[in-house]
Amino acid sequence: MxxxxxxxxxxxxxxxxxxxxxxxxxxxxxxxxxxxxxxxxxxxxxxxxxxxxxxxxxxxxxxxxxxxxxxxxxxxxxxxxxxxxxxxxxxxxxxxxxxxxxxxxxxxxxxxxxxxxxxxxxxxxxxxxxxxxxxxxxxxxxxxxxxxxxxxxxxxxxxxxxxxxxxxxxxxxxxxxxxxxxNVRTMGMAIKPCTVPAAGKPGFELPEDEMEIGIGIHGEPGTHREKLQKANEIAKQLLDKILADIDYSGKEVAVIVNGMGATPLMELYIVNNFVQDYLKEKNVRVYDTMVGNYMTSIEMAGFSLTLLRLDDELKRLYDAPADTAAIHR
Amino acid sequence: MIDNKKFVAIVQATAKRIEDEKDFLTELDNAIGDGDHGINLARGFAAVEKKLPELAEKDLGAILKGIGMALVSNVGGASGPLYGTAYMKAGAALKGKTEMTPEDFAAAFDAAIGGVQMRGKAHEGEKTMLDAQMPACKAYKEALAAGKDMKAAVHEAVEAARKGVEYTKTILATKGRASYLGERSIGHQDPGATSSLMILEEFEKAL
CATH class of the missing domain: 3.40.50.10440 (Dihydroxyacetone kinase; domain 1)
Incomplete structure (x- = not known):
């Protein structure tokens, strides 16, 4: 460790x-x-x-x-x-x-x-x-x-x-x-596990060419494992699962592209680049997007995507002032 | 018959056992949970051990309640509320008693299981600690009814708990974090059922 x-x-x-x-x-x-x-x-x-x-x-x-x-x-x-x-x-x-x-x-x-x-x-x-x-x-x-x-x-x-x-x-x-x-839905994935300090070793092992889909935020394994794909394909897979869950079509959404702790912002922006285009294609209107480490899993490498369906009340409260270490409005 | 002095010795042995098996329990939890069962439980029982000197002179009900409180406020996770509630409920069943008869143990065991079911909203067969505890309690009560003494009955309970732990390998988790693994939880033994077996084994050794 x-x-x-x-x-x-x-x-x-x-x-x-x-x-x-x-x-x-x-x-x-x-x-x-x-x-x-x-x-x-x-x-x-x-x-x-x-x-x-x-x-x-x-x-x-x-x-x-x-x-x-x-x-x-x-x-x-x-x-x-x-x-x-x-x-x-x-x-x-x-x-x-x-x-x-x-x-x-x-x-x-x-x-x-x-x-x-x-x-x-x-x-x-x-x-x-x-x-x-x-x-x-x-x-x-x-x-x-x-x-x-x-x-x-x-x-x-x-x-x-x-x-x-x-x-x-x-x-x-x-x-x-x-x-x-x-109205909020999320799905995540990882390419590298994390190590709980008191445990001293990673929660699971992942071969160099594989990824874990459907992880939570506690270093636990996800729902399944598959060969690592390109960023766009991974993001599409996560988004498809989210979009199939509730109807976002024609709606305005807030998006979080969330890093799991050890994911470079470079990769999160690459993911976001696809997310924005794909949502447009699916007739989902993006009101605002947050890209960064908001809910992490120590030093896990991976990301999650979150979509919140908005109405006027939620938009007003989303935009309201906030003064915290991680979110300023 | 178990008096409070003997019971305190059992709890000390349990604390040592959990500390010794900390890594093993954590490894089991890594496979299907979040890998903290051993660490958390060992931290809880270390706190229990520290508190034992001030509890030792009290009646069994008060000792068990004290253990439960120490577990609730030191273990965390799900096992803290679950084991904590179990000990507290067992304590309520033995309120005011300075000695535990074989029948008292059955009553305390029943109360403890009731507490776990209430707190965890779980049933037997969901790959949880109940899969060790419930068959053990049943076997214990049947052995008493068949005229066996406490030592022999606790032995039956341990055997049933051991089978229960084995059984957890074959079933799907539907409660707790392991439930998210779906089919992938099959083949792994439940960490909570395993720690419950250890607690019973230490009880048997002391008789």
Missing amino acids: KKIINDVENVEQEMIEGLVKSRSRKLEKLEAGNIVVRKERKQGKVALVSGGGSGHEPAHGGYVGRGMLDAAVAGPVFTSPTPDMVYEGIKAVATDAGVLCIVKNYTGDVMNFEMAVDMAKDDDIKADYVVVNDDVAVEDSSFTTGRRGVAGTILVHKIAGARAEEGGTLEEVKAVAEKVIA
Whole structure:
């Protein structure tokens, strides 16, 4: 294992402290654990709390700030934070307007956040949660835990965050979060696996000429493996799966071309070059595109594509101001 | 009969076993999950071990509850809430008791499984820890009903759990992260079922 770290045990804490120090006027870390919170919080505003395992940087601490999250709780690498930690985050930012947790659909995350929301309710905090499940690689059937929550989660942070900032009630913020979830789809792939620091070796092995299709964001294998193809063919395969899932034809969309951590921007732009042309060909109108590392899997090489179907409300909230480490509007 | 002193010794042995098998459990999880089961569980049981001195003098219910709380707040992932809930529910079943009879163990085991089912919304046959736990509990209760003593009954439970782990190799995962692999989950044994077997094996060794 070759990594620029100090001690394996301190990876998460040093990462969170480094993030907070990079925006020390706007962010702080709670004493209780690896929890990033906004320094300035509005009373009467619904507070947004997200989090999950570490290793997805800039998610989720990089999305804490005006117009997006109020708190992000970081667990160990690829491991959900525990209920007591999530609860500390909820408690620190809770207002009378309530708290909405944004959870990615992974068994561990859902269980731990559910327990934390129960703890908050026991202490008379108005708390609720939404579960993001944008990954079309896996079938949403009774034979799986349901679709995973991946890069589309960022758009839930952005849009629900904007709705909370403009004064929406807990019910309204939750409703718009659910609307994003209903309209956002993602699919990803990898050409190189990643190594969890504490494990010391890659989560799977991939021969030089093969790629893994349908990966999640935890270094886990995808749905299948095939021979590596050209960028355009890979992007087409991912887009076709997304476009087949819900009807985007004639609609306006926001696009994320998301790097998994070790993908050069050069390659992401090459992918985007095709994505834009192909969407036009499919009569999908691109409103805006984000290209970069938004939801990563440590140093995995690969990318995911996300499409969010927009309406006027979602467009307004997508464009609303945001001031976070990873997204500025 | 198991008193709290003996039970604490069992938990210490369990913590050591999980630490020793950390890499093996992680390897199993790498194949079908996200490769952290061993690391997480070892971190949790290390926290349990640290907490044992302050729990040791309490009744079995309180000890089990304390273990459950330590697991919930230190393991993370899905196994934290699952094992944590299991120990806490077992603790509730043994509230106030300083000794565990063979029947008490059956009641605690049942309560623990109920907790896992509730938290994980899972059933037997979905390639989870329940596939070791449920046949083990059934075998234990049948052995008691057939007049066997606790040691012999726990032996039956361990054998059933071992078969359960083998069975997980043959079935499709429909819960947890392994479910995303579809057919590719077949052939691999479930890490959670495996750690459950280890916990039972340490229990048997202590009797």
